[in-house]
Amino acid sequence: MFEPELLTRVAVAAHLSVRSLREAFRRHLDATPTGYPSRVRPARAHADLLAASPGRGRVAAVAARWGFVQPGRFAAAYRAAYGCLPHETLREDRG
CATH class of the missing domain: 1.10.10.60 (Homeodomain-like)
Known part of the structure; x- marks a missing residue:
């Protein structure tokens, strides 16, 4: 559901790198941004x-x-x- 450019935009809006956003999803939601x-x-x-x-x-x-x-x-x-x-x-x- 999250296309790469959308993932980048979400990360920028959250003041995170894409990698940090992925890690935050894993840590807090036990999922990836695309799997959630x-x-x-x-x-x-x-x-x-x-x-x-x-x-x-x-x-x-x-x-x-x-x-x-x-x-x-x-x-x-x-x-x-x-x-x-x-x-x-x-x-x-x-x-």
Whole structure:
């Protein structure tokens, strides 16, 4: 998700070198700058699906909100993280 020039811009904005930024990510988030969004986006989508009322939320809208433009890739990432498909989480009776 972070392209090299974006990583450089983030480092400059944080008054760090790119290497220091990478080390800070590893130390504080146990991830790299490029790996962190891959871990966080499915987690945020999962929280949105859990918060949605069954039958009222739309998986595609949640996926788009978290930057997944291809539904199949979202479903695969979600299944890898949570062991089920996004629409199954949305459908669950949590009441």
